[in-house]
Amino acid sequence: MIVRNTVDVPIAPVPNTSVLRGKELVSPADEMGYTAYEIVLTRDQNEVELHPGECLASNHMYYCISGRGRCSLEDGREFKVTPDFFMAFSSAVKCKVTVTSDDPMRLYCLYCQDDNPSKDGVVVRSLSEIIGTDRDVDFGSGHSRRFLLRDDSFPITVTNTTIMMGDDTEKGVPMWYKHHKEACYYISGNGKYVWEEGKEEAEFHPKGTAFLMNKNDPHYAMPTGEAITICAFFPALVGNEKHVFSGGYSVYGAS
Structure with a gap:
């Protein structure tokens, strides 16, 4: 078990992108299969580009904890970003986020290996939809x-x-x-x-x-x-796994 409190983690460049700074909560050295950061965006940062970098084949994902804004994709699609809104993109997808609220936007960002980059790799869902x-x-x-x-x-x-x-x-x-x-x-x-x-x-x-x-x-x-x-x-859950002490129910790999 590794325990990290946000207040104890220094703000530093996010290695998956050249434009973001945040707090590294899951690092590559942890060998979790993904990395995770908390970043904070403010209204004066106009159209912040979210992308894992030109040389990295990483899926990039964002959970909005607080704040409001909009996310625009290169293909013209646009989404309202509100608390408990989640966005997942393939490394082939670039997006821009603009904060529209006076309160800063607090994002939990995750990155993982993208073995099949695709412009169609877009999933956006709100908590209320689930x-x-x-x-x-x-x-x-x-x-x-x-x-x-x-x-x-x-x-x-x-x-x-x-x-x-x-x-x-x-x-x-x-x-x-x-x-x-x-x-x-x-x-x-x-x-x-x-x-x-x-x-x-x-x-x-x-x-x-x-x-x-x-x-x-x-x-x-x-x-x-x-x-x-x-x-x-x-790896990803199939869908109906539950926590149990008797062995960790998982049907990963099942058809």
């Missing part, structure tokens, strides 16, 4: 709302996940994806994670904490009230 559909998976102590799955042709899954303690989770909510590398970036709520059979624990920081299960670590989540996290899994 709630109540088959991408809204109830795992007993919360909901995993899945913006990307294997069938979307991206190598990772990105979710908005809510979690809370229940009557039957006095020791915490048991979690383990045995067959996936998982990073959870807590953006709301209080609580802690416990792992290594209770020998290690770390609290959520109010300004954001990233927990990286780089060793497929079995762990317990112990939120105080409801907590919200952006989760990323490598």
